[in-house]
Amino acid sequence: MNAPAPTIGLVSLGCAKNAVDLQVMAGHLVRAGFALAPVPDEADIVLVNTCAFIEQAREEAVTEILRACELKARGLCRAVVVAGCFVQRYGAQLAEKFPSVDAWLGIDAIDRIVAVAKKVLAGRSAKAALCSFVPGLPKRLFEPPVPALRLTGQAFAYLKIAEGCAHRCAYCAIPSIRGRYRSRRLSALVREAEALLSTGVREINVIAQDPMLYGVDLPARRGGARTTIVDLLRRLDAIEGDFWIRVLYSYPSEITPEFLGWMNTSPHAAKYVDVPLQHTDPRILKAMARGSAVEATLNAAERIRAAVPGVTLRTTVLTGFPGETQEAFDKLLSDVKRMKFDHLGAFAFSPEEGTAAAEMEGRPPVEVARKRERAVMAAQRRVWAAKAKAFVGGKYRALVVAPGVARLESQAPDVDGVTYLTKRPRKPMPKVGEFACVRITAVRGYDFEAVPL
Numbered sequence: 001m002n003a004p005a006p007t008i009g010l011v012s013l014g015c016a017k018n019a020v021d022l023q024v025m026a027g028h029l030v031r032a033g034f035a036l037a038p039v040p041d042e043a044d045i046v047l048v049n050t051c052a053f054i055e056q057a058r059e060e061a062v063t064e065i066l067r068a069c070e071l072k073a074r075g076l077c078r079a080v081v082v083a084g085c086f087v088q089r090y091g092a093q094l095a096e097k098f099p100s101v102d103a104w105l106g107i108d109a110i111d112r113i114v115a116v117a118k119k120v121l122a123g124r125s126a127k128a129a130l131c132s133f134v135p136g137l138p139k140r141l142f143e144p145p146v147p148a149l150r151l152t153g154q155a156f157a158y159l160k161i162a163e164g165c166a167h168r169c170a171y172c173a174i175p176s177i178r179g180r181y182r183s184r185r186l187s188a189l190v191r192e193a194e195a196l197l198s199t200g201v202r203e204i205n206v207i208a209q210d211p212m213l214y215g216v217d218l219p220a221r222r223g224g225a226r227t228t229i230v231d232l233l234r235r236l237d238a239i240e241g242d243f244w245i246r247v248l249y250s251y252p253s254e255i256t257p258e259f260l261g262w263m264n265t266s267p268h269a270a271k272y273v274d275v276p277l278q279h280t281d282p283r284i285l286k287a288m289a290r291g292s293a294v295e296a297t298l299n300a301a302e303r304i305r306a307a308v309p310g311v312t313l314r315t316t317v318l319t320g321f322p323g324e325t326q327e328a329f330d331k332l333l334s335d336v337k338r339m340k341f342d343h344l345g346a347f348a349f350s351p352e353e354g355t356a357a358a359e360m361e362g363r364p365p366v367e368v369a370r371k372r373e374r375a376v377m378a379a380q381r382r383v384w385a386a387k388a389k390a391f392v393g394g395k396y397r398a399l400v401v402a403p404g405v406a407r408l409e410s411q412a413p414d415v416d417g418v419t420y421l422t423k424r425p426r427k428p429m430p431k432v433g434e435f436a437c438v439r440i441t442a443v444r445g446y447d448f449e450a451v452p453l
Contacts, residue, residue, distance in 0.1 A: 009043030014051025050086035320369020
């Protein structure tokens with residue numbers, strides 16, 4: 001009788017891009033004969049994939065590492081492996097702080113997960129695998145060994161098209177963690193999308209630190225033209241089937257007429273643009289090293305809405321950045337009210353080690369930054385209340401993503417609300433992975449209630 005396959009319990013922290021890395025590791029493990037445990041508490045190995053973008057993310061990573069180590073101490077798992085941005089950023093410091101962790105994997109070493117897992121199960125320390133650094137920054141790209149494997153459920157998937165970042169925003173540590181911008185091959189992305197759609201996925205979410213820059217580093221094609229994000233999107237459009245394509249995150253000055261034109265004419269495009277502005281005061285934008293985007297930032301909402309009627313707009317803003325005077329904040333608040341974004345997130349600035357902003361003077365007190373954050377969100381709640389009210393009674397197409405839960409085209413995964421479905425007497429509920437026509441009946445906070453038609 002064959003011994004049961006060793007099991008891996010996955011803990012996914014951070015953004016969708018980080019979750020894709022965990023899918024890559026899961027693919028390697030599955031191909032090597034490991035089984036994915038339904039919950040980490042029932043696994044031979046607990047694999048924690050961490051984030052380190054901001055202090056809150058690092059605190060969450062520490063909590064989950066300690067929790068995994070406690071499972072090991074109680075004999076509920078045999079080994080703990082930690083991977084991801086937290087490891088890449090702090091390396092050997094973590095090995096000293098958490099001696100119960102059996103192995104550490106940096107971003108450039110995630111394809112070593114099978115060898116590491118076998119070593120820790122055999123009782124041999126794999127600490128030699130700690131942060132496989134290329135001096136300074138990661139440089140590798142990884143293709144999913146099982147393209148159709150996903151951790152998002154049946155209905156939707158993330159398609160990570162590039163790694164790293166080409167920008168150097170003063171407040172952001174991601175370039176120092178993830179390295180320079182690196183685009184995946186277009187043909188590989190199309191194959192992965194085809195594999196996902198063949199298994200019932202009905203929404204492809206195109207993600208990267210900056211999807212708009214896709215292809216900037218790829219070799220020029222015949223005739224000298226370079227591959228662009230629109231070239232990729234048109235190739236995805238050519239795949240047969242009924243599905244949405246949603247592009248998540250668009251740097252303001254890189255949203256081109258060609259991209260907006262694709263969104264208007266594509267049979268699959270979700271008319272949804274996530275354009276993080278961060279601020280609207282020109283002096284603050286320049287201090288953030290986003291000075292090249294000043295003009296594009298100030299007219300972003302109007303320009304996109306004029307080009308794509310009915311588009312949904314999301315943004316994020318940062319309050320309390322060094323040098324933000326009351327006058328600068330008042331401009332930000334006024335612009336938020338004027339632009340009336342459909343979805344908005346506000347965050348109080350916190351200095352990140354190794355970033356230019358951490359050394360800047362003139363930072364408003366923390367309580368002032370948080371008060372301004374609350375003021376922005378209060379203004380946005382009023383904007384949302386008016387917009388949400390207009391949805392009630394309307395009929396919309398929705399994708400069912402969980403039993404009794406759907407998302408409209410205007411609701412991106414994880415960051416926006418959802419639509420809760422109410423069962424109608426003697427009528428079957430639409431199944432997960434199906435599109436359904438729904439009528440919105442009520443607003444519940446940032447969510448909707450609806451009945452399937």
